[in-house]
Amino acid sequence: MHKYLLALSVAVWLAPATAPAQQRPVLTAQDYARAEHFLSYNTQPLIDGSAGQPHWLANDRFWYRVLTARGSEYVLVDPARKTRTVAFDQAKLAAALSSASGKTYEANRLPFRELTYAPNEKSIAFAAAGKAWKYDVLTGQLTPDTAPASPAANAENEVVSPDGMLAAFIKDDNLWVRDTNTNQLTQLTTDGTKDYGYATDNAGWTHSDKPVLRWSPDSRKIATFRQDQRKVGDMYLVTTNVGHPRLEAWKYPLPGDKDIATIERVVIEVNPAKVVRFQMAPDPHRGTLSDDISSSGTFDDVDWSPDTRELAFVSTSRDHKEEKFRIADATTGTVRDVFTETVATQYESGQGAINWRYLPKSKEIIWYSERDNWGHLYLYDAGTGKVKRQITKGNWVVTKLLRVDEKKRELYFLADGREPGNPYFTHLYRIGLDGKNLKLLTPEAGNHQVTLSPSGNYFIDTYSQPDKPGQTVLRSADGKLLATLEKTDISRLTASGWKAPTPITVKAADGQTDLYGLMFTPTNLDARKKYPIIDYIYPGPQGGGVGSWSFSAARSDHQALAELGFVVVVIEGSCNPLRSKSYHDACYGNMAENTLSDQITGMRQLAQKYPYIDVNKAGIWGHSGGGYATAAAMFRYPEFFKVGISESGNHENRNYEDDWAERYIGLLKTNPADGTTNYDNQANATFASNLQGKLMLAHGLMDDNVPPYNTWLVVEALTKANKSYDLVVFPNARHGYGIYGPYMMRRRWDYFVEHLAGAVPPQNYEMKPMADPRNAVQ
Numbered sequence: 001m002h003k004y005l006l007a008l009s010v011a012v013w014l015a016p017a018t019a020p021a022q023q024r025p026v027l028t029a030q031d032y033a034r035a036e037h038f039l040s041y042n043t044q045p046l047i048d049g050s051a052g053q054p055h056w057l058a059n060d061r062f063w064y065r066v067l068t069a070r071g072s073e074y075v076l077v078d079p080a081r082k083t084r085t086v087a088f089d090q091a092k093l094a095a096a097l098s099s100a101s102g103k104t105y106e107a108n109r110l111p112f113r114e115l116t117y118a119p120n121e122k123s124i125a126f127a128a129a130g131k132a133w134k135y136d137v138l139t140g141q142l143t144p145d146t147a148p149a150s151p152a153a154n155a156e157n158e159v160v161s162p163d164g165m166l167a168a169f170i171k172d173d174n175l176w177v178r179d180t181n182t183n184q185l186t187q188l189t190t191d192g193t194k195d196y197g198y199a200t201d202n203a204g205w206t207h208s209d210k211p212v213l214r215w216s217p218d219s220r221k222i223a224t225f226r227q228d229q230r231k232v233g234d235m236y237l238v239t240t241n242v243g244h245p246r247l248e249a250w251k252y253p254l255p256g257d258k259d260i261a262t263i264e265r266v267v268i269e270v271n272p273a274k275v276v277r278f279q280m281a282p283d284p285h286r287g288t289l290s291d292d293i294s295s296s297g298t299f300d301d302v303d304w305s306p307d308t309r310e311l312a313f314v315s316t317s318r319d320h321k322e323e324k325f326r327i328a329d330a331t332t333g334t335v336r337d338v339f340t341e342t343v344a345t346q347y348e349s350g351q352g353a354i355n356w357r358y359l360p361k362s363k364e365i366i367w368y369s370e371r372d373n374w375g376h377l378y379l380y381d382a383g384t385g386k387v388k389r390q391i392t393k394g395n396w397v398v399t400k401l402l403r404v405d406e407k408k409r410e411l412y413f414l415a416d417g418r419e420p421g422n423p424y425f426t427h428l429y430r431i432g433l434d435g436k437n438l439k440l441l442t443p444e445a446g447n448h449q450v451t452l453s454p455s456g457n458y459f460i461d462t463y464s465q466p467d468k469p470g471q472t473v474l475r476s477a478d479g480k481l482l483a484t485l486e487k488t489d490i491s492r493l494t495a496s497g498w499k500a501p502t503p504i505t506v507k508a509a510d511g512q513t514d515l516y517g518l519m520f521t522p523t524n525l526d527a528r529k530k531y532p533i534i535d536y537i538y539p540g541p542q543g544g545g546v547g548s549w550s551f552s553a554a555r556s557d558h559q560a561l562a563e564l565g566f567v568v569v570v571i572e573g574s575c576n577p578l579r580s581k582s583y584h585d586a587c588y589g590n591m592a593e594n595t596l597s598d599q600i601t602g603m604r605q606l607a608q609k610y611p612y613i614d615v616n617k618a619g620i621w622g623h624s625g626g627g628y629a630t631a632a633a634m635f636r637y638p639e640f641f642k643v644g645i646s647e648s649g650n651h652e653n654r655n656y657e658d659d660w661a662e663r664y665i666g667l668l669k670t671n672p673a674d675g676t677t678n679y680d681n682q683a684n685a686t687f688a689s690n691l692q693g694k695l696m697l698a699h700g701l702m703d704d705n706v707p708p709y710n711t712w713l714v715v716e717a718l719t720k721a722n723k724s725y726d727l728v729v730f731p732n733a734r735h736g737y738g739i740y741g742p743y744m745m746r747r748r749w750d751y752f753v754e755h756l757a758g759a760v761p762p763q764n765y766e767m768k769p770m771a772d773p774r775n776a777v778q
Helices: 002-022 029-036 040-046 090-101 491-495 558-562 581-587 596-609 625-636 658-664 684-690 709-720 738-755
Strands: 062-067 072-078 083-086 123-128 131-136 142-144 166-171 174-179 185-187 196-198 221-228 234-238 247-251 262-269 274-277 302-304 310-316 322-329 335-342 357-359 364-369 376-381 387-390 397-405 410-416 426-432 447-452 458-465 468-476 481-487 502-507 514-520 531-536 567-572 613-623 641-647 694-700 726-730
Touching: 029 558, 029 738, 040 491, 072 481, 083 481, 090 131, 090 142, 174 196, 221 302, 335 364, 357 397, 364 397, 376 397, 397 447, 410 447, 502 567, 502 596, 514 558, 514 596, 531 596, 558 567, 558 738, 567 596, 596 613, 596 625, 613 625, 613 738, 625 641, 625 684, 625 694, 641 738, 684 709, 694 709, 694 738, 726 738
Parallel strands: 426 447, 531 567, 531 613, 613 641, 641 694, 694 726
Antiparallel strands: 062 072, 072 083, 123 131, 131 142, 166 174, 174 185, 196 221, 221 262, 234 247, 262 274, 302 310, 310 322, 322 335, 357 364, 364 376, 376 387, 397 410, 410 426, 447 458, 458 468, 468 481, 502 514, 514 567
8 A cells, every 4th residue: 555655646746747748749750751851862863964973085085974864874075076975875785785694774774883995995894794794885796704804802902003014012011012914923022010011001090901102103113101100009999799809909199199100211113122211210100181191092292203213202290380391312212301391380281182293394393381371382492492482372272283284384273262252162273383374264153173184185174052053064274165064953853842051151259250151941941930950060170061062962961950840050160271271270279169159159140140040949969070079069168059969079189199189289298387288178078067958979889080988088077077968889880880870860860859859759760771773783
């Protein structure tokens, strides 16, 4: 009897608390399915007329694959003749392949995506139906390819020479080459040992078995290094499985470590094998472009002279404040220092490509510098090391130097911010080395993605805006329009109920600087209602949250999330590298700022402009650097941000690889008086006790980019502070969660729906990603 009365009294006591929960709005599986309809795997298949990657043939001819409403087409373009034709008769090929394989294929649904033209361009080779085939484009005859070029077992970890005859690879910490015709192997170095090997790829946060090197133009020499990481500290990860776990360990230096990875530069002559060691001290494992010496896809900051007698290169200091331009004699290894540039914060060399060039014929150097507060190109005398002139100038930023025409003494480069409107739109320009005759080659408003032909006589230009689909055109080197290749058709997409994001402009926290971004609202927006606002953040400083400013059918799950009853915004705050040096340096030395004051200021302005935004219900989420920023937002601005989802955040930069933090925060310095450091106040765990709202943390336990201990420090601090939090762990996932990505997305939706919108999500909704059927390979 007493137990019954106690239970009854507890039930009565709980009733008032549970009643409001029963009145909360309920979202159904159908609501989530409708939102899922706006994810890329459902929207991208509705986009037609977008040209694929060009594949170059002789004389600047090229082919590409374009997706259509019916499937796909292969297109062949001859710039000299200004012709755009079908690459081959797809109906004939489909019929021939159906007959030969016993399977039925349609002309617009060919079962392959890649093909290779024969040198005479009279036939193509491809793989389908489990076999290799050769198809004569003139006669329509299809035959099995009895001797297909099978890739080597280690092909993905090889670097092929310019002439295609040799492939370099690493074996037992030494560099080898393979003859691509005979498969004969030749060992080039013999003294490589564990953690002291040749061409080894390890930047801590990224590492592979592929060698880091640069072949000489004549394929006879290799520029590379011997990497010394013998004294570098290790990072550890442990698998989750039945039985004994497997330990993963690799070299991963941290900020403040006495010993970091260094590189001893060498040139290796291939035949006969000979190692030429540069007569200089080892360089820190650093690059001018990013926190990896192979971030552009090859050995960064080296440039062979055409005759291969010299190798120009740049040595970067550990803190990225000093850059030394040097020229080495590739035969003797002697090194000459040409000039040095020193900056107060950190040196930037451009975006996505190395923007300096060595011009031995004229004994000049093209150099990138932000010395006048904008990223521009300068011309140096390679003999004296003195500046001859500034080539480009103005309140805009050069991003990529694409081509140097030494004969005409002209440069072709991409730049942002010179044209009116959005400063993140990229255009192509040409200018003389004398700094005169600057010409805009892509005049249309929008973001231009440019691919130069091998000769440089033509270029392919794809342009669009985030809210406006564009087209792909062919132009001559002087910008003249030769042909319109494709126009993006979104009629099927709009018919499905899709709508474009809204470009936005707000003022920064300083009240003066314009910030740009995108806003996503529900397609069934009711302006009379109030919608919580969610801020997606990736603050940089090496990039931004918007990513590409070209048209896209979907950007992450921003529109999908909006469909669940939110306004989602992405605001490019100060610290973005695509504007002035001072703009980029706004976060230097204080990564905890994370543009958060800009984000809050901008969101408040949007709420004033759009009354349906409820700024009192503000959420935030981000991944990696955005995960760090999200937790910082919840701890540093707890009154503003009510709900946050922090994924894979580098919450403690003393626990993240050395180069990123030492570049953007500076070298770790300890105050001898009290033992504090300049990194202390940038650690999220330090401020965890400030948490007021709802915070979800997520991390993969096999994250070899941002090790999970970054999140565990925050978890420990929250626990010690007696703060409630939510945690999602992926035991065997890397940085991006891989196959568990859809699960994380669903948990993200649930969290915002429940805690920011005050609604009830459907239980265990399952995302169903699918591939575009037009890209099916059989």
